[in-house]
Amino acid sequence: MTGLFRKFELKPDGLLMLSLLIFFTDFSVLTAIVVNVMIHELGHLYFLRRYNVYIRRMYVGFTGLCIQCNLEGLPRRAYFFSAAAGPMFGLISAAISSFVGNVIGNEFLLLFSGTGLVLSLFNLLPVKPLDGWRMLLAITPKTAHIFGDVCAIMVFCIGIYVMTAGYGTALACMGIFFLMQGRVNPFFAK
Amino acid sequence: MDWKLLCSSLLFVFVTVIKLLFPEQTEDIRKQTVALIDMDMNYRIWATEVGSMLTDESVYEVVEIFEDVDDEVEPDVASKPITTPMLDDLQEASPGDALIDRVEAFHLSQEAYAAYETPENVSYEYLKLPFSFAAPVSGVCSSGFGYRVHPIEGEVMFHYGTDFDVKEGTAILSFADGTVAAVGEEAGYGKYIYVDHHDGWKTLYAHCRDVQVTAGQVVGKGDRIGESGQTGRVTGPHLHFELMREGIYTNPEFFLA
Numbered sequence: 001m002t003g004l005f006r007k008f009e010l011k012p013d014g015l016l017m018l019s020l021l022i023f024f025t026d027f028s029v030l031t032a033i034v035v036n037v038m039i040h041e042l043g044h045l046y047f048l049r050r051y052n053v054y055i056r057r058m059y060v061g062f063t064g065l066c067i068q069c070n071l072e073g074l075p076r077r078a079y080f081f082s083a084a085a086g087p088m089f090g091l092i093s094a095a096i097s098s099f100v101g102n103v104i105g106n107e108f109l110l111l112f113s114g115t116g117l118v119l120s121l122f123n124l125l126p127v128k129p130l131d132g133w134r135m136l137l138a139i140t141p142k143t144a145h146i147f148g149d150v151c152a153i154m155v156f157c158i159g160i161y162v163m164t165a166g167y168g169t170a171l172a173c174m175g176i177f178f179l180m181q182g183r184v185n186p187f188f189a190k
Numbered sequence: 191m192d193w194k195l196l197c198s199s200l201l202f203v204f205v206t207v208i209k210l211l212f213p214e215q216t217e218d219i220r221k222q223t224v225a226l227i228d229m230d231m232n233y234r235i236w237a238t239e240v241g242s243m244l245t246d247e248s249v250y251e252v253v254e255i256f257e258d259v260d261d262e263v264e265p266d267v268a269s270k271p272i273t274t275p276m277l278d279d280l281q282e283a284s285p286g287d288a289l290i291d292r293v294e295a296f297h298l299s300q301e302a303y304a305a306y307e308t309p310e311n312v313s314y315e316y317l318k319l320p321f322s323f324a325a326p327v328s329g330v331c332s333s334g335f336g337y338r339v340h341p342i343e344g345e346v347m348f349h350y351g352t353d354f355d356v357k358e359g360t361a362i363l364s365f366a367d368g369t370v371a372a373v374g375e376e377a378g379y380g381k382y383i384y385v386d387h388h389d390g391w392k393t394l395y396a397h398c399r400d401v402q403v404t405a406g407q408v409v410g411k412g413d414r415i416g417e418s419g420q421t422g423r424v425t426g427p428h429l430h431f432e433l434m435r436e437g438i439y440t441n442p443e444f445f446l447a
Contacts, residue, residue: 015198019205024224029234098244107238114241169227 007057014060028108032115036090040119041065043089047082063129063177080138083131090120127151127178152178235358289316292444296336303337309348311437316444321388323366324412325446326395327429329356335441341425351394351432352442358399358427360418364409365393365433373401379430380422383415389435396430397422 021030041058044067048055055069071079094116101109124132128148137144156175163172208216293316300314308314332355333341340347368387375381379396383403386392399419409415420427433442 010195012192012194012198015195015202019198019202022202023205023209024220026234029237032237094241095244098241102242102245110241111234111238112241113244114237114239117240117244118237168233170233173227 007055009057009059011059011061013062014064017062017064018060028111029115032108032112033119035112036093036116036119037065039093039116040086040090040123041067043085043087044082046089047078047085051078051082053078053082076138076141080135083134083138086131087120087123090116090123094120122174125151125155127155129178232358289444296334296441296443299334300336303346306337306346306348312348312350312439314441317435317440319366319391319445321366321391322411323445324363326363326365326393326431327354327356327360327418329354329360329429331355331443332428334443335439342423350434350439351396351430352446354418354429354431356418356427356429358417358419360429361414362395362398362416362418362429364411364413364415365431366391366411368393368409370403370405370407370409370415372405373403376422378423380419380424381416382422385409385415391433391435394430394432394434396432397424397428 021033025033045055048067048069051074053069053071053074055067057068059066059068074082094113097109097116098113100106101113123130124135126132126136126144126148133144133148133151136147140147152175155178156172159169159172159175163169297314331352333349333353335349335352337346338349339345340349362383364385366387368385371384371386371392373381373383379394381398381401382394382396383398383401384392384394395416397418397420398416399421400417401415402417403409403415418427418429431442433440433445
């Protein structure tokens, strides 16, 4: 446990994000998001540990919990699976909690499941800092960057369309965030 | 000392303390800001729906295997207008020509279902209420009292109340002075509230998202008792409102126009 806390860091922008979440959302939504993020990162951590990757540290940034690790020399296959593990864990937990929530009629479990599903599907988008893009990078390292950029522009356009259709600005905001992303370090061996 | 971390920690503590100490005073600003991002969409409810849809059908099969889902005796509710004419904004109606027109319009709308016997526990008459009353919500009637084609079952069934097409989270106001008889949750009605009024009259408010009263509580006319929603068997958010006296259901639309 002490090892975990030594490697765990709360960044100022992460704290800013947390205070916004606490101020503007219900306690149940906050709990659902935090637990889902934890399950997601647990998926990554499990597979990274399985492939004997040295985990340098974890920090809470503006975009959530991030893992910094030494991926030098990691085979593509391992990279693909450790990237896919987060969304997969999220989808599995969403399915389980939705099932249990429907059976016992618990609204929080349904909210938890919906949050997890949206979070996981969102992370599977092939856009630059997300897991879906990392999976793409493991498959086709050469075209991943240009494909990610095109997808970021598409997400932004769809976000604008969704906004004008009256479904909120969340996707458009994420599109802006994606367009602001620079080049992401490919990490694995050339 | 990391001044960035210090500043954000102070902000974090400040914001949390503000929310904990002044929940009501800051509720407006929070709702407004969230509405800027949400617009017409409530992401919280949407996420809950997505979650419940994920395993919907398989769960019903499993539930049916484990326990007998007894068929409800009372017909259920809908939000789609099918037989009754649309009414304008609902307010307290003044007796007079308009009322007679309304009663006639209702009887006309039911003529199509003349082949069906009127249920025993139903009165088609206009009965004068011995107390003053007010509309539980302000909205449009989407499915009225009487026989109609059930939107889920697809067959003609009796509708014991009136459906008001209102947005999720609309405040439900008590129809008249009275005492809360029961609150609870049920598969068909969702979260519901029964209120006892004077002289044996009773009202029901069903499919609430939130029930804000407890059984035995005394409520006045127009008091906020809950928030409308879409719990139970529904095809969309609405308030299902029933008016009855000693087990005899009457048409609430006669009193609300």
